[in-house]
Amino acid sequence: MTKMKKWFGIGLAAILIAGSAGLTGCSGISEEQMAELEALKAEVSALENEVMSLKDEKAKLERQISEKNAKLDECNSQKEQTKANLEKMNK
Numbered sequence: 001m002t003k004m005k006k007w008f009g010i011g012l013a014a015i016l017i018a019g020s021a022g023l024t025g026c027s028g029i030s031e032e033q034m035a036e037l038e039a040l041k042a043e044v045s046a047l048e049n050e051v052m053s054l055k056d057e058k059a060k061l062e063r064q065i066s067e068k069n070a071k072l073d074e075c076n077s078q079k080e081q082t083k084a085n086l087e088k089m090n091k
Helices: 002-024 031-090
Strands: none
Touching: 002 031
């Protein structure tokens, strides 16, 4: 997650720098700069998509963990109930 934030920040910084350089240049933006800006925009978009995908995956995994913990709690409850019933039978 930290890697994604780092890349996202780098991408945004690159876009801002490229945009600033283009706006402050005397002759405007060259085709090369425009292509670089478009490439950076595409990279940022791809990284944003990856972040969303990873967030979805994280949510899915958290749901699975929650389900497993609920089953574990249920099993422990049944175990304790069975243990108590066995103790009653042995008395």
